[in-house]
Amino acid sequence: MDFLQIFILSVVQGLTEFLPISSSAHLILVPVFTAWEDQGLAFDLAVHLGSLAAVLWYFRVQIAGMGSAxxxxxxxxxxSADSRLAWAILWGTVPVGLAGITMKGLVETEFRSPLLIAFSLILFGIALGVADFRRKGERTEYDLRWSDVLVVGCAQALALIPGTSRSGITMTAALFMGLGREGASRFSFLLSIPVTTLAVGLQLLELVQMPAGSTDWSSLALAAVLSGISAYLCIHYFLVFIRQIGMQPFVAYRIVLGVLLLVVFW
Structure with missing residues (x-):
């Protein structure tokens, strides 16, 4: 992989991991439009480690408080409020973990269709737009009820379908349940920690079971750093952006991208 390919794929992963526009869709589509070869498991592991490091560092104070509580x-x-939030994050991860185990084969094969990505971008984009437009309250992540955790956790399982967006669907569910934009976003970001950790662990197990080959460690390190920096900046500026503008620009982007994909691949 040359520097341009590493830079584009790493930054795309870092930015789209936390924006409600589907990172998996963009990482699948970049090679389609550029004719690049699949980046491979080691590269996926590196960029996910970068985005995981970014969210851990951004929320380090809150995570430390939750851990001790x-x-x-x-x-x-x-x-306490911190302990309840920590339990909410753990229980909210159970549905996607169970779904990932049972649907792993489908996710890696049939679910990678560009047309499915297109329909998911549009459908769940509209759902996000409706949830944002009709949001019912301004509760924070510390005001979660167990019914909220169940709904958001089950919604997160839908993110196994490329184009859905893990952050997008969890923000949508949280908005429908009465959280404010910032509370929904922060809970979505915190929910990403156990999910990404599990994904990285599974990727690592698969990687060590593969035949030994030449690994470009400098490229992987660069990918992790670029992904981490872009993810950290994304989290920070996204939280600032939605306070003033809301989710509708991301809804419009999803719909436009989905329609474009339908035109190209139908």
Whole structure:
């Protein structure tokens, strides 16, 4: 892989991982439009490590508070807002974990169709637009009810379909349940931590089972750094952006991209 390919794929992963526009769709489509070869498992692992590092660093203070509060809730039963949020993140990850185990074969084969991506971009884009337009409240991630966690967690499982967007569908569900834009976004970002960690772990297991080959460690390191930087900037500026503008520009982008894909691949 040359520098241009590494740069584009890494930045695309970093930006789209947390924007509600589907990172998997963009990473599938970039090689389609550029005729580049598939970037491979090692590269996917590197860019996901970069985006994971970005969200961990951005929310490091909040994560530290949740970690200590969660530990106290286990050892002494002491409950707090931080411990409840930590449990919400863990329980909200269960549905996508179960779905990933049962649907792994479909996700890696039939679900990678450009037409399916197009329909997912449009359908779930419209859902995001409706949820944002009709949002019912301004609750934060600390105000989650268990019914909210169940709905958002089940919605996250739909993100296994390329084009859905993990961040997009979880933000949509959270908005419908009465969270504000920022609360929905922050909960979505925090939910990405266990999901991405699980994905990285599975990729690592697959990688070590593959035949040994030449690995360009400098390219992988560069990809991880570029992905991490772009993901960190994305999180920061996205939270600023939605306070003032909302989700509708992302809805419009999804619909336009989906229609374009239908025109090209129908």
């Amino acid at each position: 969660w530990t106290r809730s286990l050892l002494s039963g002491q409950k």
